[in-house]
Amino acid sequence: xxxxxxxxxxxxxxxxxxxxxxxxxxxxxxxxxxxxxxxxxxxxxxxxxxxxxxxxxxxxxxxxxxxxxxxxxxxxxxxxxxxxxxxxxxxxxxxxxxxxxxxxxxxxxxxxxxxxxxxxxxxxxxxxx
Numbered sequence: 067x068x069x070x071x072x073x074x075x076x077x078x079x080x081x082x083x084x085x086x087x088x089x090x091x092x093x094x095x096x097x098x099x100x101x102x103x104x105x106x107x108x109x110x111x112x113x114x115x116x117x118x119x120x121x122x123x124x125x126x127x128x129x130x131x132x133x134x135x136x137x138x139x140x141x142x143x144x145x146x147x148x149x150x151x152x153x154x155x156x157x158x159x160x161x162x163x164x165x166x167x168x169x170x171x172x173x174x175x176x177x178x179x180x181x182x183x184x185x186x187x188x189x190x191x192x193x194x195x
Contacts, residue, residue, distance in 0.1 A: 073097055074109040078119050079133040084140075084149045086128040120173065122149065139174035145183035152176070 067075075077093045078085060085093075091106040110131055113119040122130040122140060127147050132140075139157070141150045154174065161169045179187070 070098065070101055070105050071109045071112065074106055075113055075118060078131040084122060084130040084132050086130050090131065141176050141178060143180035143183055144177045145179055148180050
């Protein structure tokens with residue numbers, strides 16, 4: 067594994083923030099000033115293909131990247147895009163039971179309105195009346 071690829075993997079895998087490519091690039095630049103944004107993108111794509119990182123796509127936002135180490139899914143705010151890890155115990159078994167198929171992996175994104183956005187929406191509704 068190249069030094070650049072290892073650095074990109076380490077940054078993405080060790081962050082709980084679900085970073086996008088530009089955020090990973092800015093952190094990588096601190097460790098390796100000569101790294102190029104294209105190198106970060108290329109390595110992110112390779113790491114996703116190799117199954118070492120997971121790409122999280124949200125409409126209207128840049129892709130984010132997440133570690134693959136533990137089984138978890140994502141809860142995404144429809145208003146602000148805030149992303150949280152969630153665990154749904156037994157989801158593979160439930161899908162297998164429903165379909166009769168051996169499921170290899172699951173990538174689930176559940177959407178909601180986070181507490182901060184609900185407060186903001188309520189405040190906006192109150193001031194509009």
